[in-house]
Amino acid sequence: MGGARRGALLTDNNLLSYYFEDAKTLYEVFQRGLHASGNGSCLGYRKPNQPYQWLTYRQVLDRAQYLGSGLLQKGCKPSSNQFIGIFAQNRPEWIISEYACYTYSMVAVPLYDTLGPEAIVYIVNKADINIVICDKPEKAQILLENCEQEKTPYLKTIILMDLFDKELKDRGAEVGIEILALQEVEELGRNNIREPVPPKPEDLCIVCFTSGTTGNPKGAMLTHQNVVANAAAFLRSTENTVECTSSDITMSYLPLAHMFERVVQTVVYSCGAKVGFFQGDIKLLTDDMKTLKPTLFPVVPRLLNRIYDKIQSGAKSPVKRCLLNFAVIMKMAEIKQGIIRNDSIWDKLIFKKVQETMGGRVRIMVTGAAPISPSVLTFLRAALGCQIFEAYGQTECSAGCTFSMPGDWTTGHVGAPLACNIIKLDDVEEMNYYSSNNEGEVCIKGPNVFKGYLKDPEKTAEAIDKDGWLHTGDIGKWLPNGTLKIIDRKKNIFKLAQGEYIAPEKIENVYIRSAPVAQVFVHGESLRSFLIGIVVPDPETLPEFAAKLGVKGSYEDVCKNPAVKKAILEDMVRLGKEAGLKSFEQVKDLYIHTEMFSVENGLLTPTLKAKRTELVKIFQKQIEALYSSTQE
Known part of the structure; x- marks a missing residue:
């Protein structure tokens, strides 16, 4: 095993891939929930200041089968090559849409706002999504705008959970997009019911797009076995102590587009327990919790x-x-x-x-x-x-x-x-x-x-x-x-031509302490023997720093002054020496840039980390110029 370790709950070397013999796919998990709960309450939702209303397991399964049949009627194929977009906040219809996919071996692809509008276009195209199920008309409008700009040629149908006006339907028709109500697709399926086509454990069930520090989101392909195994391990960890039963209730408010919440729900359904949804506003979560009393x-x-x-x-x-x-x-x-x-x-x-x-009751x-x-x-x-x-x-x-x-x-x-x-x-x-x-x-x-x-x-x-x-x-x-x-x-580490390892963040953290420096990006390449830097000077401290050198003028003028660049470089190298940087860890030349790296201009992640690949792309010309003008 090469030093690999397993948990103490694993009694032999067979890794756990399911917990219940009769629940090896997410489709089977839900069927098991129906029996374990004796067709009990399954999904709960509430209107402001009202008690929770519940759908039973059987109601959810029926609606999933109707919706799935309706999707097939609309030309979807019952196979794991058929991807269905789900673009909604947590609510019962999210789960009904998801299980409509699983009932016919289709794959759910969650879309979520926080990735940004470009990412939505990217995902719809990457996953060849022709149908998206949305909660609100606003989300349908985002998708329609992309269609109007001819950014998403595959998209043909938008299904809406909430009410919408005729205007939206007409707007869709103009660009060849059919806009349907979820209810009418369920009704269509109820009148043209299809036999379920259950998935196998090794079939894909969900493609979960994650935002990285580099470039476009990546679509992680997860199978039924992946999710079921993860839920099974949680059940094994808690058995005999705090085990989950059909009398448990969970509160669903963490995004269903993320896998943490998906695995939690898999645990809950496999035990026949209940899921209550928050109203959709995190400020009202306490009120929802008091009403639902989750365990x-x-x-x-x-x-x-x-x-x-x-x-x-x-x-x-x-x-x-x-x-x-x-x-x-x-x-x-x-x-x-x-x-x-x-x-x-x-x-x-x-x-x-x-x-x-x-x-x-938690x-x-x-x-x-x-x-x-x-x-x-x-x-x-x-x-x-x-x-x-x-x-x-x-x-x-x-x-x-x-x-x-x-x-x-x-x-x-x-x-x-x-x-x-x-x-x-x-x-x-x-x-x-x-x-x-x-x-x-x-x-x-x-x-x-x-x-x-x-x-x-x-x-x-x-x-x-x-x-x-x-x-x-x-x-x-x-x-x-x-x-x-x-x-x-593990940092963004690379090697220089002479084989020395460089950890750029460590070096940047030293240079950022230089008074005139607001932002710094250190760059090196495996075919080059030295580092170069891109610096954005601090508009607050730069004038004073430049004045000491006898340089005056606007921020832009001062930034262009070679004497200022030389002085900034010297100050950075001095700090580097004090911090014990080796000579190959010091930058040999700089490019002075006048616009801050930001989330808006795509050079920082939402958590304010540098998007290194983007920075290299944007400054490609300057980087090449620095390398060609500096002697190795």
Whole structure:
């Protein structure tokens, strides 16, 4: 196995690919839910200030079959080559649309706003999507605008969940797009019902597009087995302790377009439990929680931080603060003995209020998608009186690859390998991480690992090696108790012509401390022996810096002045020497640019990281000029 590790719950070397014998695809998972719940409530939704209304498992399955039959009637093929776009917020019709796909072996492709309008065009074309199911007329308008500009030639049909006016239908007709109501497609299917064409475990079920720091979004192709295996491993992790049953309820508010929420829902349906949807406004989530009273609550650290801040700000006076701290200590002592409860004297006195804002019945929380601070996690385990698990993973392994164990109240790690995969740490020599020290790049293998990126063999080969290991790009460390800690990210490292490794971010972090420098991008190439830089000077500090050199004028003029460039370069090199940069790590020449890199001009990601490939594209001419004018 080459140092690979498996979780303790895996009793033999057979990785878990399903939990229930009769639920090996997402289609079967839902059928199992129907029987396990005795056709109980399945999907809940509410109008403002109203109670939840419920659709039963049978109603959902029937509507999925009607919608699927309607799609076939409209020319879709019942095969895993047929991709259907779903462009909507979380709501029952999302699930009905998704299961309409699975009932006839078709593939769901979620679209979501946060990727930006260009990405929507890219995905529709990349996945040859001819039908998109939308929630609101506004989303249909986004798609129509693309059609009007002839950007999406494949798109032929838009199906809308909400009411729309005749004007929209006419506008579609003008560009040859049929706009239909979801109800009429279901009705069409009900009158032309087709036998289900159930998928096989190895068939594709969903193509999940992820936004990267480089270029266009990549479409991760996931099979039924991928998602089912991931859900199975969660069920194995929680069996005999906090296991999920048909009396559980979860709140659906995290985007269904992401795999974390998809896997949570797979767990829920396979047990015949219920899913309630939030109203669509995160500000009303507390009101929805109080009404639904969920027992399972998947969260992201941002939300946990908000709950933590709320409790802390409620304890303003020294007396209250002292009581709060004491209560946390007392509850933590219980947790360390394996007692998790929300009915102690401390709960009644202090924590009841916050527990009730979440409905008062939450027994399991799972946090993922980003790291959570250990102090917040410890505090909330005490305050909320429920199991809080931490998971780690990425879309490419469905959702999770590690999960903390019931009874493990420690923090600062992401748990042990799930029963559906093994994990190894690969040496990253250029960053001094070696598996012999229990450190290295996290690599995953198992039935939850995706099939590759849609129509992108190059990117697929970068992610999955020839032996089937998924390389995550995260650096991990095995802790003595067998859990994994994520300690770093594999950086954008490259080699220079003389074979020296360069970590550009490290160098940029040194240069950014130079007073006249607002932004800096360090670039090198494997056929060149030295580095060059692109610098955007700081409009605040540049005039003063230039004045000392006797240079005056507008920001643009000063930026063009060779003496200013020389002085900035010297200042950066001085800082580099102080920070211990080797001579080959120092830039030899600069290009001075006057416009900031930003999210708007496509040079920064939404999290403000540099899009290195885009920067190289934009500054290609300047980079070549710098290399040709500087002597090697």
